[in-house]
Amino acid sequence: MHKIQFLLKFTFLLLTLVPAVAAEKFECTSPFSPSSPATLEQVTGLLPNANAMVDVGLLNTAISTLRRDGLSKVLIIDHFIGAYCTMIAGEAGLTDSEKTSLVQRFSGQATRLVYSLESGLDIIINVPLTPAVVDAVNIIAKRQGLSGPAWIEMTMDNALQQQRTARRQ
Structure with a gap:
């Protein structure tokens, strides 16, 4: 539970820091400095x-390779975002806000992947929910003394147990 809260807070922090978009032009910036140009080139390779x-399998392979090479989680994320932002910046058919949205979405995905692979047990599934559904989840969860994510996990576990029981009968 604490790991999920930390991951959500860390993702939010990253999304508020990268990328910065100037009033006239999309720019790739990062609060971190890449450890070396060679490592950024390695990520691009x-x-x-x-x-x-955006290929989860390739990202997982790249994460494993960079970890073996001794790169910290924060630097792996930083290098992924730096490489992706540079690629997106060159896309002429996208508006600045579209570029920003893509980089922010990728930042969250990269962060979740790097940290979820830490234990090898956590898998995070992204499911878009409407604001009305999120509000309802939060209200029900609060009534039960749970966070929204904890209630969702509990509800999924209960549904799976019911499915298993129904199959046995």
């Missing part, structure tokens, strides 16, 4: 284009 950057 492992994930050569924007399509590769």
